[in-house]
Amino acid sequence: MLLVFDAGNTNIVLGVYDGPKLLVDWRLSTTPQKTADEYGIQIINLFEKSNINHREVDAVIVSSVVPNIMYSLEHSIRKYFKVEPIIVGPGIKTGINIKYDNPKEVGADRIVNAVAAHDIYKRSTIIIDFGTATTFCAVGKNGDYYGGAITPGLRISSEALFERAAKLPRIELVKPSSVICKNTVQSMQAGIIYGYAGQVDYIVSKMKQEMERLGEEEPLVVATGGLAKLIASETTSINTINPFLTLEGLRIIYEKNR
Known part of the structure; x- marks a missing residue:
């Protein structure tokens, strides 16, 4: 095992x-x-x-x-x-061609996700990993890792509001039924969750434009990470959720290096 x-x-x-x-x-x-x-x-x-x-x-x-x-x-x-x-680090076989200025700067989790997406979907992909930070990664059909974007995660954004605004409370990350809210807690939840969904859609749209200029097909947008389900339901850009993408990538890398 x-x-x-x-x-x-x-x-x-x-x-x-x-x-x-x-x-x-x-x-x-x-x-x-x-x-x-x-x-x-x-x-x-x-x-x-x-x-x-x-x-x-x-x-x-x-x-x-x-x-x-x-x-x-x-x-x-x-x-x-x-x-x-x-x-997972330098010297490990991945089958991915990293196009970063300095390939050693790419987080191991981003490489593992790219390996999994390339092996499982066999097409151009944009991977969104909702973790402590949210990462957006562009992977070409032939396994080129082009790079991506990194934003503060949902919990970081929520904690920043609580810590830096004296009258705002610490909140649970749940989706309110409306974006026009009538109390502070729900107003914060709406701003963070719906605002984050808008951020995801905008970044994905820009990445798709840039991938098209690189000669890539329309990418499949794959979400993973603990908070993927919360945000994916409010976006128009996420095609599928794979909660085990990183674990699958680790298994695939092991097979390449056993």
Whole structure:
């Protein structure tokens, strides 16, 4: 079995694969203060709760955008799973041609998503990953990673309002029924969620224009990440939601590097 880790700024998403089949997925909070043993015991407990034998894991691959958790995470994997993890980074085979000015600057999660989209959809794609930050990535039909845009995530936007405006409360990210709201909480929810949907549609429209100039076909717009469903229902540009895009990308990269 293959264990995959997608370590983001807010959450670590894990998946267990038996061949191409995703058996189970879990989500942990990203905590830089955790030791290797704390991560290891927590992950082993997840296996036990799901009635999966962790000793059957014979390979692990990790994508991370949080450098200061990697020491504990890597040592945890070696100690509790007895395998050397593959770390997504320079030197890893991806099948993607990165067109960034400095390819080393591209986040591992963006590369993994691009690999998955190229392999699964086999056409030009725009990938929107709704995480701590929201990333927009343009991938050509032949596997060219052109680049993209990065914006503050929904939770960052919400927290900024709470922290910087004295009379505005911390709010739950749920969609109000109207954009003309009659109380402060719903007014903030409307501004953040509907405003964010408009931002997504505008950025996608600009990316489509630029991809057309690069000779690409009309791209498929794929959304992933924890808040994808919340925003996708209010946009006109998102074609499909793939909640396991990053996990699938990790499995595909493992197959290329096994």
